[in-house]
Amino acid sequence: MKKVLTLALGVMTAIGGFMDIGDLVTDALIGARFGLSMVWVTVVAVIGITAYSEMAGRVAAATNRTVFDLVRERMGAGIALCNVLASYTVTALTLVAELCGVALAFELATNVHYLLWVPLVAFLTFLVVWRMPYEHMERLYGVLGLALFVFVAAVWHFGPDWGQLFHDVTHPLIPRGEGRPTYWFYAIAMLGAQMTPYEVFFFSSGVVEHHWSRDNLTEIRANTLVGYPVGGVLAVAIQVVAYLILQPQGIEVKQLSQTVLPVVLAFGQAGLAFAIVGIVAATFGSALETLLSSGYIVAHHFGWRWGKFESPVGATRFATLLIVTLLGAAAFALTTIDPIRITIYAVYLGAATLPFTYIPILVIANDRQYLGDLANGRLANVLGVVYLLVVTVAALAALPLLISTKGGL
Amino acid sequence: MRSRHGIAAAGAVLLLLPACVGPARTEADYRADASNAAKTAISALESAQLTVQTVVDGKASAVYASLRLTEDEGEAEAAIVAFGSVQPPNEEMQRLRADVLGLLQQANTLLADLRIAAFRGDHGHLDAIAQPLQPTADKLQRYEHPGR
8 A cells, every 4th residue: 555655646746747837838838829739749748758767767776876977987078078068057047947937926826026036936945955855845746736737627617629629639730820940949849848858867866866776666667657648638738728718819928827817717716726836836846856956967977975865064065066056046037037938948958958868868778787687678769769869850950940930939 | 179169159149149139121021020019919918808807707816817917018018119129111111110009009008007907906997998908909910910
């Protein structure tokens, strides 16, 4: 019974962990602007993140070492350092977006400007990372994040024509007035939002933090194979309600408050309360994940002592890096830079750096010296190679599309 | 080493390029700017209408309604600033500028009135104040899709 409960909690954590500010913004924005023509991107992204997280988790369970630790050993310090720089930059930028996301959710509840909430959110993030045990931290936001299922309930409430929805999903068309480059710009943004590199780093580090081993492969597979796809259902639900309610009115989603507008129409203040709880949990959880991931990336590369199970005195460089990253992210958020724009750029740059994350994982997951009988099988390798091609094409197209569309305008 | 610096500088310039918005050089560019401004304002007006509907139906809290309407007003203001700062290439486009800016200003005033009423808690009158939103959005549609 205890094992089942642990499995269920882990899966819920993965579901909550899948959603972050990048998803909340891009799903609603794309649903309102492109209808259901990008649901296929969510399907592609969910399969990809599931496959690579399972690989990264398996590597960590088999070796008790994390991705960046093995990358340096297997691929050399130079290449690994480039990987660290790119991954740290994107993860820190994502942290800025997540801090803003929590602050925007507080603004939704209070109408107090989000910038006033940013320092408090940063302080809360610091407190939780410092004081709360790893498992409690993970499960609390994971379970509360399930409040976002209010978006799924809203889809049912609006009683859509399911046949039409299915047709729109399976026959994706670029809406009139939208150019092909803009469509592909947002397709890459969505891929980046749903295959965020930090999720893989965090999952892999979490396996080590939990002291999971080969005996815990069931937990690792349940978290990825169930958690992420159910998280994908949430993402599609947000796209669908935006498509049903916002697109017919010609509403462009530029604020988080517009993401929840369909839920308010459906369920009133109770719906809004659920949505706010879900958004706070999802974005706060992601702020913790991105902050810890930024520390993990650097600490694993340089071989520092790291982890929440280490006291700050025992892992001073790791702890200092976390504080500096958090202060830097909060300061950047306070520059009044548009939080929605920064979110779009963070997920977009995330997509551009995906090959840096995925190539080493695929290489190491095939190395029988490290993994023995847990090395990739045929299915994992086929998926791994196909997705490597997908993310490489997306990464190569990212910069030209960013310029030609003026950032998706 | 020098070539590495060159690549880094070129990369930085490429990344910053999308942030640069130059003056509209042709009529087509200017019409596209007008269309974008109209689209943003229509979105703000429609978004405000949905928000008012939630208030009238007793579904939205005063806090949420105030926030939503403030943001819609901000969007309309941003459209005025962005479009107003672009230089019209000829006299015909200057007339277009006057027409579009007039409508954008009208939209902004309407949204400001709604925001003020919502802040005062005057929810009973929001519906009446919101009446001109749709006609204004309809007029702006002519500029969003000039060919229609």
